[in-house]
Amino acid sequence: MKLVILGCGRVGATLAQLLIAENHDVTIIDQNGDAFSRLGQDFPQEKTVIGDGTDEDVLRRAGLPSADAFVAVTNGDNRNILASQIAQHTFGVPKVMCRIYDPIRQETYNAMGLDSICPTIVGAKLFRDALLNPVTRQTSPTHSLAQGTSVPLTRMDPSRAGSN
Amino acid sequence: MYILIGGGGQVGYYLAKGLLQQGHEVLLLEKDGRRVRQLTEELGPVVFKGDACEARVLAEVGCDRADLVIAVTGEDEDNLVICQVAKARFHVNRTVARVNNPRNDDLFSKLGIDVTVSPTRSIQHIIEAEIPHHNLVPLMTLTKAGLSLVELTIPPDSPAAGRELRTMNLPSSANVALVVRGGENITPSGDTIVQPEDRIFALVTEAGEAALRQTILGEEE
Numbered sequence: 001m002k003l004v005i006l007g008c009g010r011v012g013a014t015l016a017q018l019l020i021a022e023n024h025d026v027t028i029i030d031q032n033g034d035a036f037s038r039l040g041q042d043f044p045q046e047k048t049v050i051g052d053g054t055d056e057d058v059l060r061r062a063g064l065p066s067a068d069a070f071v072a073v074t075n076g077d078n079r080n081i082l083a084s085q086i087a088q089h090t091f092g093v094p095k096v097m098c099r100i101y102d103p104i105r106q107e108t109y110n111a112m113g114l115d116s117i118c119p120t121i122v123g124a125k126l127f128r129d130a131l132l133n134p135v136t137r138q139t140s141p142t143h144s145l146a147q148g149t150s151v152p153l154t155r156m157d158p159s160r161a162g163s164n
Numbered sequence: 165m166y167i168l169i170g171g172g173g174q175v176g177y178y179l180a181k182g183l184l185q186q187g188h189e190v191l192l193l194e195k196d197g198r199r200v201r202q203l204t205e206e207l208g209p210v211v212f213k214g215d216a217c218e219a220r221v222l223a224e225v226g227c228d229r230a231d232l233v234i235a236v237t238g239e240d241e242d243n244l245v246i247c248q249v250a251k252a253r254f255h256v257n258r259t260v261a262r263v264n265n266p267r268n269d270d271l272f273s274k275l276g277i278d279v280t281v282s283p284t285r286s287i288q289h290i291i292e293a294e295i296p297h298h299n300l301v302p303l304m305t306l307t308k309a310g311l312s313l314v315e316l317t318i319p320p321d322s323p324a325a326g327r328e329l330r331t332m333n334l335p336s337s338a339n340v341a342l343v344v345r346g347g348e349n350i351t352p353s354g355d356t357i358v359q360p361e362d363r364i365f366a367l368v369t370e371a372g373e374a375a376l377r378q379t380i381l382g383e384e385e
Contacts, residue, residue: 054241056267078217082241089274104219105245108252 004067006053007074013038027062053083064091072098168230170216170246171237217245227254234260247277273307320360324380330354337372
């Protein structure tokens with residue numbers, strides 16, 4: 001899959017590395033060239049683009065016209081929202097996703113057809129689960145997520161706890 | 165009208181001031197506390213401290229009964245979200261957004277913003293008007309109608325000079341609305357004779373503009 005990621009912060013860089021490990025074609029954009037050092041020495045420089053991800057020309061340079069997916073994970077909700085809508089409406093990228101920290105904003109844009117992940121809600125729920133359900137901690141799928149192991153694609157079977 | 169303005173910078177301030185003088189109910193939303201105090205001192209209790217792109221804030225200021233929401237912060241992305249949230253969650257009738265990057269003009273219209281105002285584009289047009297060889301200057305784009313209001317100055321060597329408007333066979337997509345000659349406003353009709361130095365104001369589509377350029381400026385197709 002050919003993907004373009006906007007924002008080389010911790011999430012953007014980690015996402016890029018995860019995708020590359022599975023042999024996807026990833027280009028990453030950031031306004032600050034120093035951010036690319038998070039990617040490590042092996043990341044090809046020609047796959048990094050310095051620029052403003054809400055600028056059509058920058059997105060074009062990063063390969064949006066032929067991208068299968070676009071992900072906006074800068075630390076600004078509104079910047080992510082604008083860039084994502086440019087990806088959807090100007091470039092017609094098939095799969096567009098972004099991070100939106102504000103739960104109400106996420107709800108509004110979900111209803112308008114923009115897929116997003118809200119770390120605020122995800123994080124709060126993880127904590128809630130960890131605090132309130134100590135008995136099922138070992139077997140909870142969210143426990144796995146919180147500890148950074150890979151996300152299970154199927155429901156975990158409690159009897160197989162510990163084998164992941 | 166009840167008008168909400170997002171962004172308490174210079175534009176927001178002068179806008180609020182002018183609208184208040186016209187007797188409208190205005191609320192100016194601004195994030196920064198110090199600026200809010202400054203604005204309140206100058207304008208009175210018509211300023212609210214809050215981020216206009218947060219639905220929570222818009223709900224608190226009664227966005228659902230606003231007739232008009234105007235987003236004039238310094239960032240296009242913020243202006244976009246203010247207007248989109250106002251429309252999608254609060255069903256505000258009319259939204260206006262300031263757009264700094266001219267490229268975002270069309271996109272914002274596509275995304276449902278009713279009116280976009282681009283200072284960059286306006287200034288570009290003014291500069292074009294100052295440059296002598298620019299005979300045709302776009303003054304205003306009516307995006308929804310697909311029309312532009314343009315101003316043409318008839319050059320001395322124009323193929324149209326000395327001819328009646330009706331002989332030019334201009335399409336209806338090139339609607340000549342006004343002729344200004346030496347300070348005099350002339351409502352054009354078929355027998356109006358076009359003279360060099362005349363300023364013509366026309367409402368045109370893209371095709372209409374091309375027809376005008378060909379007929380009046382002698383430009384090749």
